[in-house]
Amino acid sequence: MASNWSLCGICNSRQMTKSSVVWCSECDEGLCGDCKEHHSISKGTKNHETVSIAEYKKLPTEVLQIAQVCKLHNEKYELFCRKHDCPCCKKCVKSHNDCKALIDINEIIKNVKTSNAYYEIEQTLLEVVENIKRLNTNRKENLKSLKDKKREIEAEIKQTRTKINHHLDKLQEDLIKELMAVEQKECRKIEKLLTALKNKEKDICEIQENIASIKQHASELQTFLTMKDIEKDIAVGEKFMQSITTSDTTNQVNISCQINKFLPQITASVQIFGEIDVSSDPCDFTIQKRKDRQAQIMVDVPTRNIDNLTLTLQKRINTRLSNVQGCSMLPGGRMCLPLLLIYVIIT
Ligand SMILES: [Zn+2]
Ligand SMILES: [Zn+2]
Ligand SMILES: [Zn+2]
Ligand SMILES: [Zn+2]
Incomplete structure (x- = not known):
């Protein structure tokens, strides 16, 4: 669950209650007028893009409620595992020892709004x-x-x-x-x-x-x-x-x-005047379907191997499920983590 966007996150952590005026997605918190000033000049945060709370409120509830940090470790997502089709924080990586295709998450989310995958979803x-x-x-x-x-x-x-x-x-x-x-x-x-x-x-x-x-x-x-x-x-x-x-x-x-x-x-x-028949023929209506949509979505994710990571196998989990489905990109550029996969990780 994302932080309460109506209150300034920084002031809140200092036991002060102030209404937020802007939202910083990178800090994943709202900022009051004073903290916004500080945020825009401070070295670590001056490049963060913010949106006004009025604009931020317009986002769908599903987007506002989506956690932008790892639910298990409460840490920022840093990598994306192509094999399991899920985002990972630094700690998650341990459960992805066997996974070769771990990519910097910033590589994936960069230009996600103009990506083929996003375009495909819209289409x-x-x-x-x-x-x-x-x-x-x-x-x-x-x-x-x-x-x-x-x-x-x-x-x-x-x-x-x-x-x-x-x-x-x-x-x-x-x-x-x-x-x-x-x-x-x-x-x-x-x-x-x-x-x-x-x-x-x-x-x-x-x-x-x-x-x-x-x-x-x-x-x-x-x-x-x-x-x-x-x-x-x-x-x-x-x-x-x-x-x-x-x-x-x-x-x-x-x-x-x-x-x-x-x-x-x-x-x-003559016992009947006639008979009423009902016949049903398959009509020529066909559902139009975009070809190779899934294929295009996958191609869109850049492939880059992370070399400097040492992964240690902690536990191998056999789900005994034959039909493990991947997940797909949803509008807003967020990834949908399949429930099954979450279950597997928790186990
Ligand atoms: Zn503040
Ligand atoms: Zn920020
Ligand atoms: Zn994690
Ligand atoms: Zn993995």
């Missing part, structure tokens, strides 16, 4: 954001296409139904028209016969009236001669009756209707 973050945006757009498009498709299918279902309705309406109308026509035709035939019978009945009535009148008022000769004519009329009438009974005009006419057997079957054989 990768941009890329992740871009991927999220693209995926977001892609999924939203899918939402819209589902809604559109739903509307389309609904319209198709209704249209199919309307077509069937119209078709059945038409068939029903045709059949009723046919029924009307057939009934009218048959009725007309019977009515025609009825008219003929009525006329014949009228003729016979006339003859009956004539016969009665002849009987009363005509002479014997007149009666005889008229009888011959009447006999002829009766013969015609009998012939007419004969022709009627032998023709089919007196047949009992019926009409009936056989409903198409497929129609009642519809309710039994």
Whole structure:
């Protein structure tokens, strides 16, 4: 944990409480106005870069909380072990006896803000954001296409139904028209016969009236001669009756209707209107990934061997873990020390 940045570190160590106005990252402490003056002219600290507390406060909490000294020995980091990918203080070095690639930490942190590794992180973050945006757009498009498709299918279902309705309406109308026509035709035939019978009945009535009148008022000769004519009329009438009974005009006419057997079957054989299918195809969306990012980060760390260090092996620790991951540079130029590695060192 970094020192309390709101108080002057120097005054604090002299049991005085004064608010800090600037922050010195190298001293890892805040400075009050007086101490800042001293800090800027003193031989050991005049080259230290400071930032105003107002500016320093703007840094993310994670950065403010990061320890800039070794957590185990409370000493400044001096080296960086490339093998274990971690910063080391002078005392840490003992646990890195076997490590050849120990580099002066100042070599690594120099120009870290303009390094490829930092640039890569920035680009990768941009890329992740871009991927999220693209995926977001892609999924939203899918939402819209589902809604559109739903509307389309609904319209198709209704249209199919309307077509069937119209078709059945038409068939029903045709059949009723046919029924009307057939009934009218048959009725007309019977009515025609009825008219003929009525006329014949009228003729016979006339003859009956004539016969009665002849009987009363005509002479014997007149009666005889008229009888011959009447006999002829009766013969015609009998012939007419004969022709009627032998023709089919007196047949009992019926009409009936056989409903198409497929129609009642519809309710039994058609049990569903259709089926809704869900299919899911892999879309052409691909996550864009920067190539060889890790490789570039590693290449960025300068290689320099430290010759004047004598390392003594203190303890060899077998973690029994096969998948020990390295760590990477995070924004702000700080190194992330993997928990596993910390655990190993403590052990
Ligand atoms: Zn002070
Ligand atoms: Zn300083
Ligand atoms: Zn240490
Ligand atoms: Zn090491």
